[in-house]
Amino acid sequence: MLTLKSVHTFYGNIHALKGVSLHVNQGEIVTLIGANGAGKTTVLKTISGLTPAKRGSVAFEGRDITRMAAEEIVRSGISHVPEGRKVFGTLSLRDNIEMGGFIRGNKREVRADMLHFREKFPILADRWHQMAGTLSGGEQQVLAITRALMARPKLLILDEPSMGLAPLLVMETFKIIKTLREEGTTILLIEQNARAALHIADRGYVLETGKIVLQGKCQMLLEHEEVKRAYLGKGYREVWED
Amino acid sequence: MEKISLTGQLIQYIFTGITVGSIYAMVALGFNIIYNVTEIINFAQGEFVMLGGLIMVFFSAFLKLPLPLAFLLTVAVVTGVGALMERFTINPLKNATVLTMIIVTIAVSILLKGIAMFVWGKDPYIIPPFSGSEPIVILGAAIQTQTLWVLLMTAVVVVLLSLFFKKTRYGKAMLACADDPDAARLVGIKVNTMVLISFALSAAIGAVAGAIITPISLMEYDRGALLGLKGFGASVLGGLGSFYGAVVAGILLGIIESLCAGLISSGYKDAVALLLLLLVLYVRPSGLFGNVEAGKIKEF
Ligand SMILES: Nc1ncnc2c1ncn2[C@@H]1O[C@H](COP(=O)(O)OP(=O)(O)OP(=O)(O)O)[C@@H](O)[C@H]1O
Numbered sequence A: 001m002l003t004l005k006s007v008h009t010f011y012g013n014i015h016a017l018k019g020v021s022l023h024v025n026q027g028e029i030v031t032l033i034g035a036n037g038a039g040k041t042t043v044l045k046t047i048s049g050l051t052p053a054k055r056g057s058v059a060f061e062g063r064d065i066t067r068m069a070a071e072e073i074v075r076s077g078i079s080h081v082p083e084g085r086k087v088f089g090t091l092s093l094r095d096n097i098e099m100g101g102f103i104r105g106n107k108r109e110v111r112a113d114m115l116h117f118r119e120k121f122p123i124l125a126d127r128w129h130q131m132a133g134t135l136s137g138g139e140q141q142v143l144a145i146t147r148a149l150m151a152r153p154k155l156l157i158l159d160e161p162s163m164g165l166a167p168l169l170v171m172e173t174f175k176i177i178k179t180l181r182e183e184g185t186t187i188l189l190i191e192q193n194a195r196a197a198l199h200i201a202d203r204g205y206v207l208e209t210g211k212i213v214l215q216g217k218c219q220m221l222l223e224h225e226e227v228k229r230a231y232l233g234k235g236y237r238e239v240w241e242d
Numbered sequence B: 001m002e003k004i005s006l007t008g009q010l011i012q013y014i015f016t017g018i019t020v021g022s023i024y025a026m027v028a029l030g031f032n033i034i035y036n037v038t039e040i041i042n043f044a045q046g047e048f049v050m051l052g053g054l055i056m057v058f059f060s061a062f063l064k065l066p067l068p069l070a071f072l073l074t075v076a077v078v079t080g081v082g083a084l085m086e087r088f089t090i091n092p093l094k095n096a097t098v099l100t101m102i103i104v105t106i107a108v109s110i111l112l113k114g115i116a117m118f119v120w121g122k123d124p125y126i127i128p129p130f131s132g133s134e135p136i137v138i139l140g141a142a143i144q145t146q147t148l149w150v151l152l153m154t155a156v157v158v159v160l161l162s163l164f165f166k167k168t169r170y171g172k173a174m175l176a177c178a179d180d181p182d183a184a185r186l187v188g189i190k191v192n193t194m195v196l197i198s199f200a201l202s203a204a205i206g207a208v209a210g211a212i213i214t215p216i217s218l219m220e221y222d223r224g225a226l227l228g229l230k231g232f233g234a235s236v237l238g239g240l241g242s243f244y245g246a247v248v249a250g251i252l253l254g255i256i257e258s259l260c261a262g263l264i265s266s267g268y269k270d271a272v273a274l275l276l277l278l279l280v281l282y283v284r285p286s287g288l289f290g291n292v293e294a295g296k297i298k299e300f
C-alpha cells in the first residue's frame, strides 16, 4: 500500500534520513521505533509531504507521491496526526473536527461523521464549543486523532499519540487504534513506549540515526536482544548493578 | 449658551474622531487578516484605501455610474489589485523570509502610488456625499450624513468579517492556517489559496474604507502611506492580529487624534498616533488586547 524506497530527507544541511526503505501493507499496523532524534518524525513528515524527500521515492497505492504537496497527499488517502498534536488552538473543537473534513465535498456526510465522533468520544462532546487551545493534552490528542479521521483516511500515520498521557488515556488511545484497524484503516505508528507499540502492531522497523537497522514481525523484535536492551528497558537493572 | 456650544464642539470632535477612527480600524483589520495568515505586515495596505477612493471617483464622478454600482465596481477592482499583488509578488517568493516579503510590500506600495500619480495626477479629488449634503444637528453638533455612512459601512464590514471567520468553511480554514500552517496543510487546506484570499479580502476592506471616506476627506495619490501608518498603529495598539482589538484601537486612535487636534493643535495630531504607538509598545508590547504571542513582531 505504502512503499518508501531509499528515501533521503534533509533539513537544510542536516541529513536526517539516510536511505530509509519500508513498506506498509493494506490492513496492517506497522510501528517505527528508535531513540530520540533517530528520524521517526521525519519519516512521517516525508510521507505526508511536510518535508518531501530529496532523493528516493514514496509511493502510495501504486502512485508516486514523492513530490506531491501535503495538501494533495491527504486527498489521496493519508492522514497524519502530527507530533505534539497541533490542534487549531483558536478554533472550537467542533470547528477543528469540521476542518478535518475540509477535503470532503459532501457536507451532509461530514456533518454525520461529526455527530458520530461526538457520540463516540464523550470527552469531546462535553467541550464541543470550547476553544481547542484550552483543552488538556489528552483531550487534544483525542481531538487530533478525530480530526485526522474526519478525512476518512485509508492510511493513518500517528506520531506518538500517547505522549504525555496518563496511563489510563494511553490504554484508551491504544484501544482506539485497535478499533480503527478492525474497521479497516491501515496504520503506521510511532510510539515512545516501544513495548506497547510492538504488542499492538504486526510488524516493526527500528530506526537509528536516519537508517533502518532492523525490521520484522513484532514477536521477533520483542525477543531480539539488541531491541530488548536498547528500547524495551530489559537488562537495565543488570547494567545498573554492575 | 457657551456650555452647550462646548458640549456641541466636543461631540463634534468625537464624531469626527470616530469617523476617521473607523477608517483606521478598517486599515488595521486589513493588516491583521494578512498578518494572521502569513505574518507579513503588508505596507501596501494604505494604498488599497487610496485606490479605493480614487477609483470610486473615477466610477462615480467621471463615468457617472449610479452610486451602488460604482461602489461595488470599486471594491471589485481593488480586490483584484490585491489578488494580483499576491500572485505576482508574494506567491512567487516561495522560500523568502517574512522580512523579505515585508520589503516587497513596501516596493508594491511605492509602485501603486506611482501608478496612481500617473493616472490621477497630484490633485486631490472629491465626490459628493452618498446621501444629501445637509448636516444633521445632534446636541448642537453638526454631523455630516457621510459620517453616518462611514459608521454604517464599518459596522457592516465588521459583521460580515465576523460571519466569514466564524461561519464559513474558508473563513475557518484561514484561522486554521493562522494557528498552525503545517497542521492546516495536513487536513488539506491549501495555504497558498488562503494567502491569496487574505490579500484579496484586505484589499476589499481597504477599498470600502477609501470609497466612503473620500466625500469627507478627499483623496489624492499619496495618502496611502499615512493612512497605512495610522492603521498599523491601530493594529499594534489593539494587539497585532486581534480582530476586535483593531476595531477598538482604530476608533480610539481616531478620537484621541481628533480631540488633540481640536483642543490643542491640529499640528500635533499625526504625532499623537506615533507617540501612542511607542508608548504602548514600551509598556505592553503585545498591544492592548493582544496575547503575548502576538508580540512576535519583535522577531524582526
Ligand atoms: N526542523 C528541523 N530543523 C533542523 N533539524 C531538524 C528539524 N527537525 C528535526 N531535525 C533533526 O533531524 C533529526 C531527526 O529528527 P526527528 O524529529 O525525525 O527525530 P525523532 O526520531 O522523531 O525524535 P523524537 O523521538 O525525539 O521525536 C534530528 O537529528 C533532529 O535534530
Ligand SMILES: [Mg+2]
Binding pocket: A040, A041, A042, A083, A159
Ligand atoms: Mg519525533
